[in-house]
Amino acid sequence: xxxxxxxxxxxxxxxxxxxxxxxxxxxxxxxxxxxxxxxxxxxxxxxxxxxxxxxxxxxxxxxxxxxxxxxxxxxxxxxxxxxxxxxxxxxxxxxxxxxxxxxxxxxxxxxxxxxxxxxxxxxxxxxxxxxxxxxxxxxxxxxxxxxxxxxxxxxxxxxxxxxxxxxxxxxxxxxxxxxxxxxxxxx
Numbered sequence: 001x002x003x004x005x006x007x008x009x010x011x012x013x014x015x016x017x018x019x020x021x022x023x024x025x026x027x028x029x030x031x032x033x034x035x036x037x038x039x040x041x042x043x044x045x046x047x048x049x050x051x052x053x054x055x056x057x058x059x060x061x062x063x064x065x066x067x068x069x070x071x072x073x074x075x076x077x078x079x080x081x082x083x084x085x086x087x088x089x090x091x092x093x094x095x096x097x098x099x100x101x102x103x104x105x106x107x108x109x110x111x112x113x114x115x116x117x118x119x120x121x122x123x124x125x126x127x128x129x130x131x132x133x134x135x136x137x138x139x140x141x142x143x144x145x146x147x148x149x150x151x152x153x154x155x156x157x158x159x160x161x162x163x164x165x166x167x168x169x170x171x172x173x174x175x176x177x178x179x180x181x182x183x184x185x186x187x
Contacts, residue, residue, distance in 0.1 A: 004145055005158045012138040012162055016169040019130035023173060026123045027180050030116050034065040035105040039092075045077070045084040057081065058101075070094075070101040108184075116184045124177040128170055135166040 028038040043054040054060065058081055059071040072078055078096050085094045085103070092103045108116070139159055146155040 002154065005142070005150070005154060008138050008141050008145075009158065009161055009165070012134055013165055015134040016131050016165060019127045019134070020169060020172055020176070022130070023123055023127035023176060027120065027176065030120055030123070030180065030184070035062045035068045035103075037062060037068070039090065039105070040068065040070075040085070040088075042090065043084050043088045045081055047077070047080075054081065054084065066105050066107075068092075068103040068105060070103070071099070072101070075099075113184050117181050120177060120180045120184060124173050124180075127173050131166055131169045131173070135162055138162045 028036075029041055037055070037060040040054050040060060044051040045054055045057050046052075047057050054070070057073060057077055059073070061069050061071070063069060070081060072081055078098075078101060082094045082096055082101055085092055085101075092105070094101045094103050096102075139162060142155050142158045142162070146152060
């Protein structure tokens with residue numbers, strides 16, 4: 001019976017790690033003042049009728065902390081890429097010089113920094129909810145095993161292990177949030 005408990009604990013840890021990975025990915029999309037190719041991660045370009053990630057139709061580079069340049073693989077894609085960036089509504093105003101698209105990343109205002117910090121808190125809270133949902137599912141799986149005849153002591157121990165995992169992952173989320181907020185608020 002302990003194999004089943006071990007399986008539940010392993011899948012619990014794996015699911016909680018998935019929540020952390022998702023949170024880290026979401027944090028990459030929240031810009032913290034300096035230019036990064038990840039800022040354009042949500043932009044999709046209409047490439048011959050199909051929505052294609054921007055990174056697959058242009059070379060994205062960051063020559064300095066305030067500028068992003070895009071070198072399209074096909075010259076006729078310049079206007080299409082520019083339009084896609086405008087439609088994505090990420091607060092950038094692309095400029096096209098005929099060969100490359102240049103995006104000037106404006107410095108963040110204090111109000112915008114607070115908004116981004118709030119957004120980071122929301123993402124962290126969503127990750128915590130995900131971790132707690134995994135805990136709930138794991139505990140209900142353990143209760144089923146108890147009803148099927150697994151000893152009560154083993155099940156209690158497993159529930160305590162799930163709670164320890166939950167506490168550790170919630171702490172990790174809080175640590176990630178503190179780091180991200182500091183990054184956002186740093187001028």
